[in-house]
Amino acid sequence: MVNVQTFTKRKQQNRKISMVTCYDFWSAKIINQSDIDCILVGDSLAVVMHGFDSTVHATLDMMKMHVAAVVRGAHDKFVVADMPFLSCSKGITVGMDAVQELMQTGASAVKIEGAAHQADLIAHIVEAGVPVMGHIGLTPQSIHNLGGHKVQGKGETDAQQLIDDSKRLEQAGCFAIVLECIPNKLGDCVSRAVSVPTIGIGAGPHTDGQVLVLHDLLGADPDFCPKFLRRYANVNQLVAGALNGFHEDVRDQSFPAPEETYG
Secondary structure (H helix, E strand, O other), X not given: OOOHHHHHHHHHOOOOEEEEEOOOHHHHHHHHOOOOOEEEEOOOHHHHOOOOOOHHXXXXXXXXXXXXXXXXXXXXXXXXXXXXXXXXXXXXXXXXHHHHHHHOOOOOEEEEEEOHHHHHHHHHHHHOOOXXXXXXXXXXXXXXXXXXXXXXXXXXXXXXXXXXXXXXXXXXXXXXXXXXXXXXXXXXXXXXXXXXXXXXXXXXXXOOEEXXXXXXXXXXXXXXXXXXXXXOOOHHHHHHHHHHHHHHHHHOOOOOOHHHOXX
């Protein structure tokens, strides 16, 4: 089973890490049967599962409910829980209370967006014995400040800032760092600048691992097609076809058949 030490060993061995974001029991059960290394219960559940327009609508109670469901379904996987919007920005007491509640749902670690303003809290959480995954680049909780979903670190100054941020997160004690929507070369530079593994989403092939949202890689939403996404299935078409098949069988009375009926 993957643990915190596994992440460091994978980087040292140059073995890539696979991470998938999921939010519920049934999908976690499927992932538990797969070779996927770890699961992220991301605050993107506010968008994917609840229909909001951004992750800022994810609440602690919402996160706890979904983390608990995933842990019940994927008891053999390393599960990382996102710290929701502003839960890390109201002081150490509020932050630690949120960490406690997420870990008590069964999470293996928490993920925190940002670097400089989070370093003290991250160090405190790690000192308390809780693993922390960092997250820099495009940080969705700061989407209003960033001016939208845009590639980060394109300029030399911004790129250097992200490299510095990655080092700061490593120093604070993060066991891994998510790099989101940054140029390919910068993903490589950041990955070389730190000894902890980097996990990319839209950060090029040179990071130490990759993460995608389960619904995205399965093709559940044909309207969501960012450049970094590769679809491995077409669930949208598959499910729609199954539903139409059920509808037709009900209408022509071929369902339920005698073998599907109690005597």
